[in-house]
Amino acid sequence: MRGYLVFLKKELFEYTKTYKLLIMVLVFVIFGITNPLVAKLTPVILKSFMTDGIIITLPEPTAYDAWMQFFKNATQMGIIVMVILFSGVLSSELSKGTLINLLTKGLSRKSVILSKYTCMVLVWTVSIALCFGLTYGYTVYLFPKEDTPNLLFSVSCLWLFGLFLLAVLLFSAALVKSSYGCLFITVIVMAACIIMNIIPSIHRYNPISLATDNMGLLVGSIEASSLYDAILVSSLFSMIFVSLSAMIFQKKQL
Amino acid sequence: MDWSMMKEYLPFLVPLVIAQLALAVTALIHVLRHPHYRFGNKVMWALMVMFIQFVGPILYFTIGRGEE
Known part of the structure; x- marks a missing residue:
């Protein structure tokens, strides 16, 4: 337990020193601010392109447009930046050999894996919370008196999907040596999830529904209860992947 | 865009x-x-991070930065 806490502190310090924390937070802050702004300004920008011959009729932007931007940015750019930043989670220390000293001094390998996962989850949670808070604040400011149901549930689904993705990332980092291999396996798992999503009966249990059904939840075309299975599957698989990576790392030749 | x-x-x-x-x-x-x-x-990197907003610095920190 002590090893876990000490290593967690070291991980957090490393993230600040390597600018990973700064980048994650700033990227999500910038998204948080631009989401409502882009939603509000899109009609204005399009109108400036309009010449005499063309008439484009645009509906008034609503809070839904702002949240559409939020879910689009967070699930695409946000998650890509996160995966690339964290792809060296194990490989950088293994290739430099700095981890071996700590392990020979009695730090258990299990606590290395657990604290690395906790740290990634912490950074992801802070980033998505900041992004959500900023988008929420500015959306209320720009589009007052507009109600968006299921908002918190929808964002929590996205957060849980991030947890699942980080577990996959950690698992692939334990499996292969290089950070590119880790990226490659994570991308393959995600691609498999996306392809499987085509089959309607799997969609219900597929973790990726947590990142694709968000707008449907807000608009009301998707029932919240239809995602419960996916939530269960994602939490289960996150735990399985983290324990598997601990087991693999335990036996790994360093 | 006007001032107001x-x-x-x-x-x-x-x-x-x-x-x-x-x-x-x-x-x-x-x-x-x-x-x-x-x-x-x-x-090249100085120009990239200064003039390519947002994407430049992220590219630098993720793929451009060398090992210490």
Whole structure:
């Protein structure tokens, strides 16, 4: 337990020193601010392109447009930046050999894996919370008196999907040596999830529904209860992947 | 965009500009202080982080930065 806490502190310090924390937070802050702004300004920008011959009729932007931007940015750019930043989670220390000293001094390998996962989850949670808070604040400011149901549930689904993705990332980092291999396996798992999503009966249990059904939840075309299975599957698989990576790392030749 | 409209969006623009500048400046300081890159040279990265907003600094920190 002590090893876990000490290593967690070291991980957090490393993230600040390597600018990973700064980048994650700033990227999500910038998204948080631009989401409502882009939603509000899109009609204005399009109108400036309009010449005499063309008439484009645009509906008034609503809070839904702002949240559409939020879910689009967070699930695409946000998650890509996160995966690339964290792809060296194990490989950088293994290739430099700095981890071996700590392990020979009695730090258990299990606590290395657990604290690395906790740290990634912490950074992801802070980033998505900041992004959500900023988008929420500015959306209320720009589009007052507009109600968006299921908002918190929808964002929590996205957060849980991030947890699942980080577990996959950690698992692939334990499996292969290089950070590119880790990226490659994570991308393959995600691609498999996306392809499987085509089959309607799997969609219900597929973790990726947590990142694709968000707008449907807000608009009301998707029932919240239809995602419960996916939530269960994602939490289960996150735990399985983290324990598997601990087991693999335990036996790994360093 | 006229001034009255600018004023309306000032609560957005100010934090946005600060965040972008913070990103660019930290990246620029890092580029100048650590002259080892995975590819490219100092001038290229300095120009990239200064003039390609948002994407430049992120590219530098994720793929351009060399090992210490």
